[in-house]
Structure formats: structure tokens, C-alpha cells
Amino acid sequence: MKPTVSVLRLPRGPDLNSRGFDPNSPRFIALCPTSISSSSSLSGTGIKEEQRLRSELRERFLRTLLLMTDKEMQFNMYEKVQVRAKFGASDIDVLNFQVSDLETPLGVQKEALLRCQDVISCSFEL
Known part of the structure; x- marks a missing residue:
């Protein structure tokens, strides 16, 4: 017989009808996959620009490791x-x-x- 597994319930969200976190909370912003906050525009160009900058920084870091x-x-x-x-x-x-x-x-x-x-x-x- 398989053991029972408890169900994890998320806390109630800010609108009381859903479960989850407030997208404007500091916790959500810190755990957000990008550093662009949800209050700013989430346009595709903003995310693409951030990805480009991250890629450039990563490339510089890897080049530094090679130089070392x-x-x-x-x-x-x-x-x-x-x-x-x-x-x-x-x-x-x-x-x-x-x-x-x-x-x-x-x-x-x-x-x-x-x-x-x-x-x-x-x-x-x-």
C-alpha cells in the first residue's frame, strides 16, 4: 500500500479569492526570475535588454577566468x-x-x- 502524502496549500493571496503571493511584495520581487519588478513595464524589450546585459557580463567573467x-x-x-x-x-x-x-x-x-x-x-x- 502506498503511503499518503499531505497536500501543501499556499496562503491566501491579497485578493482573498486566490492563493499565492502579492506580485508587488518584496518577497515576490526578490524571487522573480528577472530583476525587472512587476510594477515596471514587462515589455519584451526590457527583458531582452536585461538578458543581453547578463550575457555580456557572463562573457566578460568567463574571459577573465581564461585570462587567469x-x-x-x-x-x-x-x-x-x-x-x-x-x-x-x-x-x-x-x-x-x-x-x-x-x-x-x-x-x-x-x-x-x-x-x-x-x-x-x-x-x-x-
């Missing part, structure tokens, strides 16, 4: 720790950096992964 490959970098981390390493790659979600010859206050590590949550900033020479 095999460069000596300095990473500023929490607790005022500064380390130097040769940048190798990043995972697809940019959660980790793969580095080589990591110079830490405790010594040199041949290969390492740096968690991006621990990195405050990084810099390299062009």
Missing part, C-alpha cells in the same frame, strides 16, 4: 590570510578554484582547491 589560467595570483582570504598560487581552473558553478604551488603561511602545497566562500578577493598581473 596559469597566472601567479594572490588571494586575500578571511582572518587576514594572504596566499599566492598559480591559477588552474574553476568548477562550473565557480564554487572552487584549482590552484598549483599554493604558498601558505604553513608551507607550499603542490595542488589544492580553494573554496570561493573563503576568498575575499584575488588579483594578478596582466
Whole structure:
């Protein structure tokens, strides 16, 4: 026999006849798939412009990652720790950096992964 599953009911909406969230609420705006608020015009050109800008920023970021490959970098981390390493790659979600010859206050590590949550900033020479 299959176990029963409870049904999740959404709270009543602002018009009391529907269920859901007020499209003008801060929560709805924050969770909206685009940063264009529902109070502004949701024209196709506004969304297309935002997508174009996001695409351009993503391309710049990916080009920066490519430029960083095999460069000596300095990473500023929490607790005022500064380390130097040769940048190798990043995972697809940019959660980790793969580095080589990591110079830490405790010594040199041949290969390492740096968690991006621990990195405050990084810099390299062009």
C-alpha cells in the first residue's frame, strides 16, 4: 500500500479569492526570475535588454577566468590570510578554484582547491 502524502496549500493571496503571493511584495520581487519588478513595464524589450546585459557580463567573467589560467595570483582570504598560487581552473558553478604551488603561511602545497566562500578577493598581473 502506498503511503499518503499531505497536500501543501499556499496562503491566501491579497485578493482573498486566490492563493499565492502579492506580485508587488518584496518577497515576490526578490524571487522573480528577472530583476525587472512587476510594477515596471514587462515589455519584451526590457527583458531582452536585461538578458543581453547578463550575457555580456557572463562573457566578460568567463574571459577573465581564461585570462587567469596559469597566472601567479594572490588571494586575500578571511582572518587576514594572504596566499599566492598559480591559477588552474574553476568548477562550473565557480564554487572552487584549482590552484598549483599554493604558498601558505604553513608551507607550499603542490595542488589544492580553494573554496570561493573563503576568498575575499584575488588579483594578478596582466
